[in-house]
Amino acid sequence: MPLEAFDQICHDIARAEARVCSVPGLASFGLPTKYFLREFYCTESGCDCRRVLVQFVPAAKPPRVAATINYGWEKPKFYKKWSLDPEMWREMAGASLESFGEQGPHADKFLLVFRKIILDHDLVTAFRRHYKLVKKITDVPPTPRGKSEHLS
Numbered sequence: 001m002p003l004e005a006f007d008q009i010c011h012d013i014a015r016a017e018a019r020v021c022s023v024p025g026l027a028s029f030g031l032p033t034k035y036f037l038r039e040f041y042c043t044e045s046g047c048d049c050r051r052v053l054v055q056f057v058p059a060a061k062p063p064r065v066a067a068t069i070n071y072g073w074e075k076p077k078f079y080k081k082w083s084l085d086p087e088m089w090r091e092m093a094g095a096s097l098e099s100f101g102e103q104g105p106h107a108d109k110f111l112l113v114f115r116k117i118i119l120d121h122d123l124v125t126a127f128r129r130h131y132k133l134v135k136k137i138t139d140v141p142p143t144p145r146g147k148s149e150h151l152s
């Protein structure tokens with residue numbers, strides 16, 4: 001499914017609601033301790049997958065992605081009926097590292113941090129709201145057959 005950065009779709013809202021996550025424990029690894037959470041959402045029209053892809057990007061340069069995390073906020077059952085794969089739905093609920101995403105050498109530590117910060121309901125509520133915004137913009141009703149050419 002196509003994923004697009006929230007800051008590309010809703011630039012002003014993304015900017016106004018930018019989240020910086022402090023990870024003080026990373027200082028001992030010589031890593032930056034402040035990270036932006038960059039959100040990506042599915043923009044496939046008609047798809048209701050209810051997930052977000054989050055990248056931890058250092059607030060200071062260089063902005064190299066430290067971790068790419070998939071997060072589904074619904075219960076596993078929701079993804080079971082949605083997923084074509086008999087096993088994949090288990091991973092779709094909750095947070096996991098994205099196998100095809102960019103990962104830094106300490107990605108697993110960021111996953112632990114992420115699992116803690118999603119206990120904050122405000123954050124999850126923001127994901128859901130952003131997801132709805134994106135869907136509102138990218139959901140296109142199917143064009144009725146045979147009517148596409150001569151609409152006046």
Ligand SMILES: [Zn+2]
Nearest residue numbers: 001042047049
């Ligand atoms: Zn989708």
